[in-house]
Amino acid sequence: MIKLIGARRVFILLAFFALNALIVSSYFLALQPLQSEAATQLTAVKGQVSELQGKIRNIKQDLIDYKDNEPRYQKLKTMGFFQTQDRFQISKILEAMRQAHNLQGFSFSIDNINYINNTDADAIQHRLIHSQVSLKKVQSSFDNNVYDFAQSLAEAFPTHTHLQKIEVMQTSAINEPNLQRVAGGEKVGFVEANIVFDWLTLVPKPEQAPVVDAVGAVPAGGFRGR
Amino acid sequence: MIGGEGIVIFGPTARGVEREIGISWEVPNFHEHLVEALTEQNRHVPIVIYFDGADQTYRKEENIPKLSFFDRPRFVKRKLEMAFPSYPIRASLQIKPQGKNAKAVNGVLPSYLFVALPETEHLDKIGAGLLEAGVPVAGFGLLPVESAGLVAELARRTFSPKSGEKASRWAVLIGQHETGGLRQVVVKDGNLSIARLTPPSEAGMQGSLWVEEVLREFKGTLTYLSRLGYSPADGLDVVVICSDVDKQFFDQKALPVTNFTCLKTADALLKIGSKGVSIDKNNFADALHAAWMSKKRALILPVQVPSIHRIMAPRKGARTATMLFLLTALGLGAYTVNEYQNYLGVKNDIESTQSQEKSLEREYAKESKVFDSLPVKIEVVKGVLAVKKTLDTNTVAMGPYLTLLYKAMSSDIKFTQLSVTHQLGEGLKLEHAEEAVAGKKTAPPVLSAQAMNDRGMIKMVLRFKLPSSLTLEQKLARTDVFVDLLQRTFQNYDVKVTTPFGNVTSTGIFEGIMGGETTAVVAAPSVGESEFAEIQMEGVPL
Numbered sequence: 001m002i003k004l005i006g007a008r009r010v011f012i013l014l015a016f017f018a019l020n021a022l023i024v025s026s027y028f029l030a031l032q033p034l035q036s037e038a039a040t041q042l043t044a045v046k047g048q049v050s051e052l053q054g055k056i057r058n059i060k061q062d063l064i065d066y067k068d069n070e071p072r073y074q075k076l077k078t079m080g081f082f083q084t085q086d087r088f089q090i091s092k093i094l095e096a097m098r099q100a101h102n103l104q105g106f107s108f109s110i111d112n113i114n115y116i117n118n119t120d121a122d123a124i125q126h127r128l129i130h131s132q133v134s135l136k137k138v139q140s141s142f143d144n145n146v147y148d149f150a151q152s153l154a155e156a157f158p159t160h161t162h163l164q165k166i167e168v169m170q171t172s173a174i175n176e177p178n179l180q181r182v183a184g185g186e187k188v189g190f191v192e193a194n195i196v197f198d199w200l201t202l203v204p205k206p207e208q209a210p211v212v213d214a215v216g217a218v219p220a221g222g223f224r225g226r
Numbered sequence: 227m228i229g230g231e232g233i234v235i236f237g238p239t240a241r242g243v244e245r246e247i248g249i250s251w252e253v254p255n256f257h258e259h260l261v262e263a264l265t266e267q268n269r270h271v272p273i274v275i276y277f278d279g280a281d282q283t284y285r286k287e288e289n290i291p292k293l294s295f296f297d298r299p300r301f302v303k304r305k306l307e308m309a310f311p312s313y314p315i316r317a318s319l320q321i322k323p324q325g326k327n328a329k330a331v332n333g334v335l336p337s338y339l340f341v342a343l344p345e346t347e348h349l350d351k352i353g354a355g356l357l358e359a360g361v362p363v364a365g366f367g368l369l370p371v372e373s374a375g376l377v378a379e380l381a382r383r384t385f386s387p388k389s390g391e392k393a394s395r396w397a398v399l400i401g402q403h404e405t406g407g408l409r410q411v412v413v414k415d416g417n418l419s420i421a422r423l424t425p426p427s428e429a430g431m432q433g434s435l436w437v438e439e440v441l442r443e444f445k446g447t448l449t450y451l452s453r454l455g456y457s458p459a460d461g462l463d464v465v466v467i468c469s470d471v472d473k474q475f476f477d478q479k480a481l482p483v484t485n486f487t488c489l490k491t492a493d494a495l496l497k498i499g500s501k502g503v504s505i506d507k508n509n510f511a512d513a514l515h516a517a518w519m520s521k522k523r524a525l526i527l528p529v530q531v532p533s534i535h536r537i538m539a540p541r542k543g544a545r546t547a548t549m550l551f552l553l554t555a556l557g558l559g560a561y562t563v564n565e566y567q568n569y570l571g572v573k574n575d576i577e578s579t580q581s582q583e584k585s586l587e588r589e590y591a592k593e594s595k596v597f598d599s600l601p602v603k604i605e606v607v608k609g610v611l612a613v614k615k616t617l618d619t620n621t622v623a624m625g626p627y628l629t630l631l632y633k634a635m636s637s638d639i640k641f642t643q644l645s646v647t648h649q650l651g652e653g654l655k656l657e658h659a660e661e662a663v664a665g666k667k668t669a670p671p672v673l674s675a676q677a678m679n680d681r682g683m684i685k686m687v688l689r690f691k692l693p694s695s696l697t698l699e700q701k702l703a704r705t706d707v708f709v710d711l712l713q714r715t716f717q718n719y720d721v722k723v724t725t726p727f728g729n730v731t732s733t734g735i736f737e738g739i740m741g742g743e744t745t746a747v748v749a750a751p752s753v754g755e756s757e758f759a760e761i762q763m764e765g766v767p768l
Contacts, residue, residue, distance in 0.1 A: 004537060005544045006360035013544060016551035023558040031565055038572040045579045052586040059593045062604045073607045076614060118616065124609030143644075151625045160614065162621045167645040202613055 080158025083201050085113060085131050089158075090199070091225045094135070097156050101149040106138040109224045116200070125205045132164070135195040143168050146193040153197055162198040169193070227369070227512050228352060229278040229405020230425060235263055236516035238271065242501030243517045248404055251348060257355055264359035272364035272545075274519055275352065275534065278405050278512075280423045281343045282368055285309055286321070288337040306340050313342035319371065319527045321417050339418065341368055345532065353533035362545055363538035367525040369515055370411050370421030373399070374526075376498065376518040378416045381463040383497045385485040394461025394484045396451065400440060401467035401511020402431045408440060409511065410447055414460075420450050431508070432468070437475035440466060448482070458482065467491055467511040620681060622648045622767040627686065634715045635690070639708060642758055643689035648767070651680030684719075686763040692727070694757075701727040705759050712763060719765030727759045 002010050076082075083089075087110055094108060116128040140146050150166045171192045227234045232250035236243045247263045249256060264273070287309065293301055306316050319339045356363055381397035396419070399411045412420035424443050429435040444464070448456075456462065463485040466476065473488035491509045495502045500517035597604070624646050635641065692701045705723060713721045 001540070003357065004540045006541065008360065009541065009544045009548070012548055013551065016548060016555055019555045020551055020558060023555060023562055027558070027562050027565065031562060031569065035565065035569050035572070038569055038576060042572055042576050042579065045576055045583060049579055049583050049586060052583065052590055056586065056590050056593055059590070059597050063593070063597065066600060066604045066607060069607050069611055070602070073602065073610055076610060081610070081614065118613055120609045120612035120616065124603075124606045126606075126609065126613075128613060147625070147628055151623070154621075154623075160617045160621070162617070162650070163624055163648065164650075165645065165647040166624060167643070168641075169643045170641070200617055202610060 076159055081160060081201055082203060083158050084203055085129060085199060085201055090131075090133065093157060094225075097149060097152065100156075101145050101152070102140070103145055103149060104139040104141075106135050107224070108133060108135045110134075121202060126202050127205050128200060128202055131199045133197055133199055135193075135197075138193040138195060139171075140191055140193070143191045143193075146191060146195075150193075150195055150197075153195075157199065158201065160200045162200065163195070164198055165194070165196040167194040227276040227278055227403075227405050227516060228348065229403055229407060230280055230423075231404075231406030233260070233352070234404050234512050234516075236513065236520075238520055239501070239503050242495060242503065243513055243520055244503035245505050245513060251351075256351060257358075260351070260355035261358045264355060264361050270362070272362040273356070274364045274525070275366045276369050276372065276515060276519060277343070277366065277529075278369040278403055278407075278409065278423070278515075279343070279346075279348070280407065280425065281346060282370075282421075283310065283313065283342045284370075284418075284421060285340040286337060287318075287340050290336050290338055292336075302338060305338075306342075309340050310342035314345050315529060315531055316340070316342045317527055317529045339371070339527075341371065341527065341529070343368075343529075349531055350533050353531075353537060356534065356537050362541050363534060365525045365528045365538070366531050366534055367519075367527060368529060369409070371418055371527045372522070372525060373411055373515050373518055374413045374416065374418040375522075376515065377411050377413045377465075380465050380494060380497055381485075384465055384487055384489070385463045392461070394463045396456060396460055396462040398444070398447065398462065398464045399467070399511070400444060400464065401514065402436070402509070404508070404510040404512045408443060410443065412447060412451065414454070414456075419454055420447060422447055422450075431510075432472055434475050437468075437472055440468075441476075441481070444481070458484075461485075465489060465494070467494055467509055467514060469509045472509075620651050622681065622684060624648070626768065627684065630715050631686065631688065631712075634708070634711050638693055638704070639690050640692075641688055641690045643687070645685075645687040647685045649683045649685065651682040681767045684763075684765060684767050687724070687760060688763075689725075689758050689760045691758050698728050701759070705761075709761060712761065716763055716765060716768075719763045721761065721763045723759060724762045725758070725760035727757075 005013075090110060091108070097103075098105070111132040111134075114130045116130050118128045121128045138146055138149070140149075146166070146168055150163055153161045153163060169192050170190060227236070232248060232253075234248040235246045237246045238244075247259075249259045249263065253259055287302075287305060290298070290302065290305070302318050306318050310316050318341070321337045321339055377397050377399040380399060382393065385394070387393045396412065396414050398413075399409075401409055403409050406426055408424040408426075410420070410422040410424075411418070412422075422443070424439070427439060429439040451462070461484040464481065464483045464487070466486075466488045467490070468476075468488045469490060476486070476488055489497065491505055491511060491513055492502055494511075494514050495517050498514070498518060498521070500521065502513045502517065505513045627646055628644075631644070692704055696704065705727060709721055709723060713719070
């Protein structure tokens with residue numbers, strides 16, 4: 001066969017065959033793995049770039065959100081949302097409110113602080129603490145004073161208050177003798193009310209019990225006063 | 227070119243052919259001379275073998291029936307075998323009408339030219355030489371068939387008809403061949419009609435005796451022509467390849483032809499646009515046929531000679547395979563280069579993306595620095611506001627309820643006791659708080675969206691009086707009216723009379739005494755029981 005085709009031609013054929021084989025093998029054994037590796041590397045780098053772009057986008061958005069929300073946060077802070085619910089402070093506030101609304105007097109009691117489990121508070125290492133304040137026998141000449149007093153709790157008290165119950169009873173009849181007593185300057189309590197409200201604030205979680213935080217010690221017990 | 231006397235090898239030149247060597251069959255070392263000639267002078271250009279021997283036989287086969295594309299070749303092959311049963315080498319060629327007659331034969335059955343030749347010792351010698359020389363073989367053709375076009379073209383270029391005259395249908399080329407013999411090729415309308423080869427004689431290859439032989443043989447050809455339907459009206463052009471000296475011996479008027487001319491080989495070559503090198507001054511016509519062949523791309527009638535075909539086919543196959551391998555290598559190489567360039571492109575992309583990544587990292591570090599320097603962490607701000615939102619959701623202002631209630635109460639209704647209570651929703655339930663105080667660590671309850679939006683319940687209890695001038699029945703009726711009004715005011719609320727006046731209702735248990743000792747119609751209630759009624763309202767915050 002070699003003589004039929006010619007040695008030179010056979011040599012050329014084999015040389016070209018070897019050349020083809022060399023090209024194919026170099027492609028599959030060298031170039032293709034390199035391509036695959038490069039493609040993988042490019043995908044990885046692009047992924048990292050995309051991740052960074054996402055992070056930067058998030059940070060920028062967070063900064064925008066911060067700018068929008070920070071004033072509201074500061075306002076809450078100013079309004080006492082992070083206070084530890086000092087009982088003496090409560091009594092001072094109540095007294096000021098009583099005088100402002102011309103109420104004759106009442107007794108109050110404050111229950112122990114409770115912690116309300118809240119996912120959002122937990123996520124930022126804070127606790128929602130709650131004190132129930134009961135005002136008993138709030139005496140007033142008129143029921144409007146009582147209603148005004150109850151509604152003003154939200155503004156006069158540190159944030160946040162929740163009016164749980166308001167109960168108003170007529171204790172004295174509106175008759176002539178009583179009206180004459182009022183005309184005489186005597187304070188007659190025609191109505192008497194019982195008010196129960198909740199005071200809720202947000203305080204940082206202590207590292208370990210008992211609770212000690214940057215603002216101050218959390219009072220552990222109830223409180224009564226008049 | 228292979229003839230009866232020997233072979234002549236022609237090689238291509240810039241614009242024509244070059245006579246390289248002639249070898250007689252009688253030379254003792256014919257094989258060695260042939261191999262040497264092929265290997266030394268051949269420049270790996272494929273060899274075309276032109277057979278000009280006397281052994282070839284022709285037959286025209288007409289009226290081949292019209293058959294399908296697949297059936298006709300088999301029919302023709304069978305006809306060929308029947309025509310030349312003892313000849314091992316056979317071939318056929320469909321004759322296609324040329325020129326003006328082409329349109330006239332539409333509908334006429336096709337005709338074929340059958341050729342055959344024996345496998346002689348000369349062909350075996352050629353095959354052996356080709357085998358040893360290792361040169362590529364392009365094909366094997368028969369000179370008269372392949373040169374039919376040469377005759378027509380040479381006649382056309384030599385005897386261009388004047389305006390008004392029509393071109394001759396018949397043409398003859400006569401020439402002395404170095405390979406042996408006087409060759410006459412006659413064509414009619416461009417197709418081979420007669421091929422005659424007169425073996426060398428004592429007349430020689432030039433001179434007056436040779437001219438006489440030419441005339442004698444041509445006259446013989448004329449008698450064949452008349453049998454094939456030649457008439458002087460068709461026109462007959464004759465070209466004789468000879469020297470200027472021999473030309474003088476030809477007397478044109480003595481020949482009954484339309485046109486007659488003598489051309490030297492070199493002139494004839496020029497006529498067909500070719501040139502001859504080393505053709506000497508002997509005016510052999512072989513170079514003319516070789517030059518014509520060199521101008522063509524393919525043989526008109528390739529003939530398969532077994533002793534040559536067995537060499538030609540593998541070498542053609544090897545040549546084809548070489549070309550294929552070369553093209554494949556080029557293609558694969560181009561593809562690989564392209565892929566490599568793509569790879570480099572990807573590498574560039576990687577570099578640019580990495581530099582983009584570095585830039586982004588710097589930007590991220592810069593933004594993070596600003597972020598970290600904030601006085602309060604953003605998560606804390608978001609969390610605080612979320613908690614406040616929960617508290618606001620669960621806090622209800624009681625003012626509107628009191629306002630609505632007072633609007634609903636007319637002047638005759640005097641309330642004695644009013645209670646408004648808001649029960650917290652699921653979002654701020656204190657159930658889990660007890661456990662927290664006890665020191666048990668509990669996870670915040672997982673509340674559904676509906677639970678998170680639960681705003682609790684509003685409960686209002688109103689105790690009121692009506693003027694004492696009203697009878698119990700009137701008070702009850704007035705109460706019903708008041709309840710309706712409250713129902714309309716606090717839509718979707720559950721409004722019910724928990725304590726009616728006198729503890730009786732217009733549809734409930736009722737007792738009375740008619741006539742008799744007292745005028746009371748109702749069992750006197752205990753003191754105070756008829757003085758007030760109590761209504762309770764319960765529902766979700768407005």
